Structure formats: C-alpha cells, structure tokens
Amino acid sequence: MGLIDWDETMSVGVEEIDIQHRQLILLVNESYEALQRHDEDKIPALLEKMKEYAAVHFETEESYMKRNNYPGLEAHKLKHVRFKKDVEEFQQKKYEKTNLSKLFVYLSRWLTRHIMDEDKRYTVYMRSKA
Template sequence: MSLIQWDEAMSVGMDELDEQHRELIDLLNESYDAIQRHDETLMVLLIDKMRDYSMVHFQAEEAVLRSLGYPDIEAHTKQHRIYADKVDEFRRDMLVRTNLSQVFIFLSRWLTNHIMHEDRKFIPWLPETDDEGA
C-alpha cells in the first residue's frame, strides 16, 4: 500500500526536480512497505537511501533556487533541514519505536505538503518551457 501517489498537480514544471520528487516518493513508499512487512534489513537500507537521496535532491533544488534569485530560499532551506533532521531522528530511533507507521505518515504528509505548497511557490521563478499553456 502506498502512502503517496505522484500526481501531476505536484509538478513544479522542471523535469529534474519532478523526477527527484517522484524518486523520494517511491523511496518513502518502499520504506513504508518494508515496515508493514517487518523487514528490518530492507527498512534500514531504504531509510539510508531515502536520507542520502533527499540530501542530493535538496542540494540540487536549493542550487536552482539560488541561481534564480528565489527570495524565500532561506525559509525553504530551513524546511529541508527539518525534514532531514526528522529522517535522521527516525533512523536513530527506528529499532526502538513501537509505531513506525506514524513516523512514515508524518514524513509522507510533510513531503506531500512541501511539494504541493512550498515547492510550487518557486514555479514563477523557473524558466518558462515550450509546453507552457499546452
């Protein structure tokens, strides 16, 4: 069962960032499935991969925003750090927590909200593409 389904409404209109968002969603869903199956070995690997990939994505997204002069870059970067800190906390505590599903529900809600509300705020700063208005 997936926690998050990618929807085109989540698109920020930049292929690289959209693909990275889809990958983060896939990793979150795979990790949640591993928790549901009580597959601790896979869960650890996926959480580590999710953490590493989120850092790659955040660096790429922040570099794009800096290059475009996005005015809310500091607040956006702070939100990325909150997510990364939460994933780190989860990784440290995951073998002692009794309700890992709640943590994943939090992470999935955070990611969905961040993409739908915060990431979409920078769309006006992105270069226009040929398929605008299509």
C-alpha cells in the same frame, strides 16, 4: 498502492525536480512496503538511502532557486534542514513499532505538503518573472 502516489497535480513544472520528487516518493514507498511485508530489518538501510537521496535532491532544488534569485531561498533551506533533523531523530529511536508508524505519517505528510506548497511556490515565482 504506495504510501504516497505521485500525480500530475504534484508537478512543479521543472522536469529534473519532478523526476527527483518521484524518485524520493518511490524510496519512501519502498520502506513502507517493507513494513507491510513485516520485513522491518530492511527499513533502516532503505530509509538511509532515502535520506541520502533527499540530500542530493535538496541541493538540486537550492541551486535552482539560487540561480533564479528566489527570495524565499533561505526560508526554504531551513525546511530542508528541519526535515533532515527530523528523519535523523526517527533513526535514533531505533525504529520501534510506534516510532515507525509515526515516521510514515510524518514522511507522507511532509513530502506531500512540502511539494504542493513550498516547492510550488518557487516555480510560481519563477514563472511570474519569465
């Protein structure tokens, strides 16, 4: 069992975005599993990969919201910027033990809440317009 388990309740109803969310969760789980195996040396590279993938995914989401004239786009973009900054802050702290456990609590909470709340909000809006 990973740190986060994707299930249908997390679907935003857009296949491309669901696939990316699953991939993002997979990358977070991979880093978490490295921690559980005491393979801490692998974590920096895995987290960097996760951060890069998150950037690609945020671009997909933002252009989707833009194409659909979603009024919450700017506020949503700020949440993505914040996430990137927070992850970078953890990276700068050199992955000390306490920092690492905080990081995984942060990642699992952020991703779950962001997908369930912020991301679902734009699909609800798009659906109400259709």
